[in-house]
Amino acid sequence: MYSPNDTIQIALIGAGGMGQGDTRLATSIPGVKLVAACDCYDGRLTRMKEAYGPDTFATRDYHEIVARKDIDAVIIATPDHWHSRISVDCLNAGKHVYCEKPMVHAIEEGQSIIDAQSKSGKVFQVGSQYRSSLAYTKAREFFEQNAIGKLNSVEAWLDRNSAIGAWEYSIPRDANTKTCDWNQFQGNAPKHPWDPARFFRWRNYRDYGTGVAGDLFVHLLTGLHTVTNSLGPTRIFATGGIRYWKDRDVPDVMLAVLDYPDSEAHPAFNVMLRVNFKSGLPRESFGVKFIGSEGVMTADFKGVSLDKLPQTDEFDYTIKSFAEETQKTLTAAWNAKHLSPESRIQQGSGEYLDTSANEPQLEHHKNFYRSIREGQPLIEDPTFGLRAAAPALLTNESLFQRKIMTWDPKKLAQGSV
Numbered sequence: 356m357y358s359p360n361d362t363i364q365i366a367l368i369g370a371g372g373m374g375q376g377d378t379r380l381a382t383s384i385p386g387v388k389l390v391a392a393c394d395c396y397d398g399r400l401t402r403m404k405e406a407y408g409p410d411t412f413a414t415r416d417y418h419e420i421v422a423r424k425d426i427d428a429v430i431i432a433t434p435d436h437w438h439s440r441i442s443v444d445c446l447n448a449g450k451h452v453y454c455e456k457p458m459v460h461a462i463e464e465g466q467s468i469i470d471a472q473s474k475s476g477k478v479f480q481v482g483s484q485y486r487s488s489l490a491y492t493k494a495r496e497f498f499e500q501n502a503i504g505k506l507n508s509v510e511a512w513l514d515r516n517s518a519i520g521a522w523e524y525s526i527p528r529d530a531n532t533k534t535c536d537w538n539q540f541q542g543n544a545p546k547h548p549w550d551p552a553r554f555f556r557w558r559n560y561r562d563y564g565t566g567v568a569g570d571l572f573v574h575l576l577t578g579l580h581t582v583t584n585s586l587g588p589t590r591i592f593a594t595g596g597i598r599y600w601k602d603r604d605v606p607d608v609m610l611a612v613l614d615y616p617d618s619e620a621h622p623a624f625n626v627m628l629r630v631n632f633k634s635g636l637p638r639e640s641f642g643v644k645f646i647g648s649e650g651v652m653t654a655d656f657k658g659v660s661l662d663k664l665p666q667t668d669e670f671d672y673t674i675k676s677f678a679e680e681t682q683k684t685l686t687a688a689w690n691a692k693h694l695s696p697e698s699r700i701q702q703g704s705g706e707y708l709d710t711s712a713n714e715p716q717l718e719h720h721k722n723f724y725r726s727i728r729e730g731q732p733l734i735e736d737p738t739f740g741l742r743a744a745a746p747a748l749l750t751n752e753s754l755f756q757r758k759i760m761t762w763d764p765k766k767l768a769q770g771s772v
């Protein structure tokens with residue numbers, strides 16, 4: 356345990372877009388200091404020294420970070436195929452880990468992280484920051500208050516309409532085999548000759564990334580599990596294709612349907628997920644819509660809205676053709692069956708909570724350091740991380756194998772339902 360005056364010294368492993376963003380937020384928290392950075396492209400190590408000072412220790416090989424005793428915690432923001440291996444090595448060396456989502460590149464890797472975390476007793480936070488968002492926190496409160504009645508289905512989408520949204524990232528002019536450590540980048544992935552597109556646009560290739568599934572569906576499932584307290588789906592089906600952005604082996608349009616079983620937290624419901632990289636306007640759109648028997652709730656980038664369905668108009672239109680006394684009897688019977696006294700009061704009332712001032716990513720990092728320093732309960736442990744990542748990755752398997760996939764969210768195992 357650290358005293359309030361102790362500085363927590365951190366290192367960044369994978370100093371690209373997200374890693375540098377994570378580090379900026381982490382080091383804005385009092386008592387957190389970056390001392391080292393690791394990356395396979397020299398230009399990013401130079402950038403880290405520019406931002407954090409020339410004394411920042413810089414290396415291409417993460418083992419040099421693992422070996423340093425002065426590093427208490429690491430942020431891992433490499434491509435997905437490195438997440439589990441570096442996480443396990445860092446946990447085994449006694450370091451706390453903040454690992455970007457998706458926690459794993461393949462489902463089988465999940466248990467090794469759970470075991471290493473439990474053996475080490477170190478804090479392991481998965482970086483799906485929307486779990487710390489106010490929009491989901493509020494949506495969970497509504498859900499727990501039964502504000503939408505019985506949950507029937509969920510529709511979630513994350514659409515994009517730009518080259519960057521489709522992972523067509525910039526390739527620097529000096530990218531070559533001297534400035535980029537291609538071996539270190541590839542690791543255990545299948546070997547290919549040097550290819551700057553594979554290096555800088557790795558999300559487009561299954562060897563390193565997880566496509567729409569692990570990059571974006573995982574955010575939607577994290578939100579869904581946060582709000583409903585669900586452990587996960589049991590049946591998963593997906594389809595899609597490479598429609599517009601062709602320079603890849605993962606789809607740029609993907610649709611998935613998932614079955615969530617009855618549980619203590621909720622009745623059985625169905626989920627539809629969608630990602631489309633040529634989706635029309637607006638440039639980016641994100642939402643998770645919870646559809647219940649008595650209302651609809653939607654969480655998005657800006658907040659959460661709650662609309663109660665007007666249930667009084669639901670009678671058969673023939674009712675007015677009956678005698679008045681019959682109309683009254685039928686109306687009373689319908690109300691007693693369908694409307695709780697609470698829902699009658701709230702009917703039609705729209706509620707909207709603007710959460711745009713909330714910074715989920717900063718909150719997520721704050722929780723990580725409070726957990727290290729004060730033992731505050733962690734928001735996103737590896738078991739939660741695997742329960743979000745595994746069904747997301749199974750949407751890929753469903754699409755690639757053209758099969759319905761099964762998952763046991765309690766046992767964290769495939770195919771036993």
Ligand SMILES: NC(=O)c1ccc[n+]([C@@H]2O[C@H](COP(=O)([O-])OP(=O)(O)OC[C@H]3O[C@@H](n4cnc5c(N)ncnc54)[C@H](O)[C@@H]3O)[C@@H](O)[C@H]2O)c1
Nearest residue numbers: 369370371372373374393394395396432433435455456540
């Ligand atoms: N939570 C979020 O909202 C969010 C957003 C973006 C990215 N991410 C995740 O962050 C991770 C990084 O994504 P990015 O957009 O920053 O990618 P990026 O390509 O910008 O950065 C990845 C960096 O990792 C480096 N790298 C590769 N292999 C390495 C190794 N063995 N050791 C050290 N460095 C290595 C690369 O050289 C590159 O600089 C991904 O897993 C991604 O899914 C999360």
